Amino acid sequence: MGALEIIKSDYIRELVAKGERGDGRKDMDVRDIKITTGTIDHAEGSAQVDLGNTRVLAGAKIMVDDVHSDTPDQGNIVVSAELLPLASAEYESGPPSPEAIELARVVDRGIRAGNCIKLEDLFLGEGKAWTVYVDVYVLNYDGNLFDASTLAAMSAIMNARIPEYKDGVANYENRKEPLNITNVVSSATFAKIGNSILLDPSGEEESAMDARLTIATDGNVIRAMQKGLSGSFTIEEVDKLAGIALEKHQFYLKHIEKAKR
Amino acid sequence: MRQFVTPGEELPKETRRNEFVTFYSGKPYSNILGFYNEAKNEVVPLEGMWKPQVGDSVIGVIEKPSKPGIYNVVLSDFVQGLIIAGKYEDSYDFKANDLVEAVVASVERKRLAILERPRKLAIGHTIYVKPVRIPRIIGKGETMIGQISRLTGTRIIIGRNGIIWLSGGNMELALKAIKKVENEAHTSGLTERIKQMLEAESAARS
Amino acid sequence: MASSLNKPELIVNGKRLDGRDFGELRPLKIEANVLKNAQGSAYLEWGNNRVLAAVYGPREATPRHTADSTKAIVKCRYSMAPFSGLADHGRTGPNRRATEISKVTKEVFENVIFLNEFPGSEIDIFIEILQSDGGTRAAGITAAAVALANAGIKMKDLVYAVSAGRIGEHVVLDVNMIEDNYSDADMPMAISPKSGEILLLQMDGGLTKEQLRKGMEMVIEAGKTISKAQRDALKDIYKK
Incomplete structure (x- = not known):
């Protein structure tokens, strides 16, 4: 960290210790969310999510693949994430960083564990099945990529239309049927700074955070969790945050539903 | 038997503060793998890197x-x-x-x-021992290293960083004694045992 | 999670397939100081898992630009041997899963190591899964903690890890491979036993809030047994 970042991070820690946030939010407030779907015509589904100043774009491509030998009656969903160099001065081009891999795998885990798409539904017969490739592109970083990316990936697959399929070939000129979405997940990411915990950390809050906890739920059940960084949480904190994440799902769901088309 | 301690293990209340003791909720805990010296109420490390100090x-x-x-x-x-x-x-x-x-x-x-x-240093034999065991190899008032040097006739120079230089005398026996101290640093009565070993083996040789 | 086809009955007459109770650990055996060249090392057998962990350093950080002049940096490589699986031949080298596990493992140990003691240096943790039977990241962390202590690296605490999971309505401890393949949730955790703080927490599947609570409590309870095995392994070095 450079000197400027250290000063900034100290300032944030002081602020948070007083129970305040840089942008005037309360501890469990989420920044403004804007979801726009269908922005990329070539993709079978797409969604851009603005979460405060964080912007991510998710594209879903639906491709015909051979089935895996261990799952002969299923298709697959594959989530990847790229922290594009244009999104932050901190990001560099090159192979995916551990941070990008973690982001992709946590988003993937929530959607997969939530059974949002039944993989059996993607089976085409005769050893073929659809693979849904969801690529999350981080366009501008201002904290909380996990929740923004889950919103974007979820919205992109809900926006997707399956190509017409005949004799082993997909016709991308003709896309009509939506994917059969059987569950919707959202995630809530919390930052622990000193002894305070904040929902939806901004970029400057993340620069000061000691630990991070992402909890993906479908409103009834916790579907995936990931703790990050070297700080810690207590059992009581995880217990409480799981409750908040379950409650917040309705709020996220409203935004996802509104953007659906 | 020595009481061994591991990182995160609670120590007796009367433990003296040193760099291997961490307090949590007012209680002392070891932060290193070592043993508890009951005579001095302190944690003695058995592993670890050398950290340079003025005068070493x-x-x-x-x-x-x-x-x-x-x-x-x-x-x-x-x-x-x-x-x-x-x-x-x-x-x-x-x-x-x-x-x-x-x-x-x-x-x-x-x-x-x-x-x-x-x-x-002139040409001699050098060996590396665990730096945390050096104080034991030197011994209180240099008794340990003094007797090894005296009874083997070997010149020995010790670096706190774990490097030991030896030259002359019954070097093989001196090396054996030093290695024994390194490996048994956590045991008590060591000075006496080393003395017996050196005397027995020197007698057998002459 | 594998397909629900051919799903075996995982619980029969209130016992798990390997005869364990819901809250019972698999047999755990740890030996410390097993590799000569490493500063510290440990070999662990946990059920059918076979894990080797080794620590090098603190040593000069390379490449130089990765060094932090105020503290030591921790590097971790978790890797599965190609022959470690029962059915498949894996690929060597880091894949996405291993990269993620390496990252969260590194973060666990950044919490407990006294990093300020060795500015400009790196501490390398190598975890090799020689045989895998579910819960390898927890086994790797448990072994690495022993290797770090064996290396004489100052730490706040000796971390342990284990996973909880759910099979049907039952919350269970220390999920093995077959249970993991068909279970309804898996939740690996790493704990600092002194404070009960959670240093690693991952989960996928489905848990209600109550099941989450129960799983976390099981993991804390299991710490007594796992910590003892770790501490005994370290003390045994000097009793030979």
Whole structure:
């Protein structure tokens, strides 16, 4: 960290210790969310999510693949994430960083564990099945990529239309049927700074955070969790945050539903 | 039997503060693998790196001089030594790979040891022992190393960084004794046992 | 999670397939100081898992620009041997899963190591899964903690890890491979036993809030047994 970042991070820690946030939010407030779907015509589904100043774009491509030998009656969903160099001065081009891999795998885990798409539904017969490739592109970083990316990936697959399929070939000129979405997940990411915990950390809050906890739920059940960084949480904190994440799902769901088309 | 301690293990209330004791909720805990010395109520580490302190005698290897009169000295994986001619004495004439003994004059950023009174060591045998066991090898008032040197007739120079230089006498026996102290550093009555071993083996030889 | 086809009955007469109770650990055996070259090392057998962990350093950080002049940096490589699986031949080298596990493992140990003691240096943790039977990241962390202590690295605490999971309505401890393949949730955790703080928490599947609570409590309870095995392994070095 450079000197400027250290000063900034100290300032944030002081602020948070007083129970305040840089942008005037309360501890469990989420920044403004804007979801726009269908922005990329070539993709079978797409969604851009603005979460405060964080912007991510998710594209879903639906491709015909051979089935895996261990799952002969299923298709697959594959989530990847790229922290594009244009999104932050901190990001560099090159192979995916551990941070990008973690982001992709946590988003993937929530959607997969939530059974949002039944993989059996993607089976085409005769050893073929659809693979849904969801690529999350981080366009501008201002904290909380996990929740923004889950919103974007979820919205992109809900926006997707399956190509017409005949004799082993997909016709991308003709896309009509939506994917059969059987569950919707959202995630809530919390930052622990000193002894305070904040929902939806901004970029400057993340620069000061000691630990991070992402909890993906479908409103009834916790579907995936990931703790990050070297700080810690207590059992009581995880217990409480799981409750908040379950409650917040309705709020996220409203935004996802509104953007659906 | 010694009471061994591991990181995160609670210690008796009366434990004396040292760098291997961490307090949590007002209670003392060990932060290192070691043993509890009940006579002194303190934690003695059994493993760990050497951390240079002013006054430590060390043994190191001279690297290729970067500038005239400035010598980098390899002391450990972590600590670099530095000899600067003119800082403490006028000039030195060391070559790369020379073995030197010296004393730590100051420490910068925990990993740069400025050395003084460097002296080139003649050809001898060098071994590496765990630095945390060096105090035991030296012994209280140098009793341990004194008896090893006396009973084997070997000249021994000890570096706090874990490097030991030996020359002359029954070097094989001296090495064996030093290794025994290193491996049994946590046991008590060691000085006496080493003495018996040295006397028995010297007698067998002569 | 594998397909629900051919799903075996995982619980029969209130016992798990390997005869364990819901809250019972698999047999755990740890040996410390097993590799000569490493500063510290440990070998662990946990059920059918076979794990080797080794620590090098603190040593000069390379490449130089990765060094932090104020503290030591921790590097971690978790890797599975190609022959470690029962059915498949894996690929060597880091894949996405291993990269993620390496990252969260590194973060666990950044919490407990006294990093300020060795500015500018790196501490390398190598975890090799020689045989895998579910819960390898927890086994790797448990072994690495022993290797770090064996290396004489100052730490706040000796971390342990284990996973909880759910099979049907039952919350269970220490999920093995077959249970993991068909279970309804898996939740690996790493704990600092002194404070009970959670240093690693991952989960996928489905848990209600109550099941989450129960799983976390099981993990804390299991710490007594796992910590003892770790501490005994370290003390045994000097009793030979």
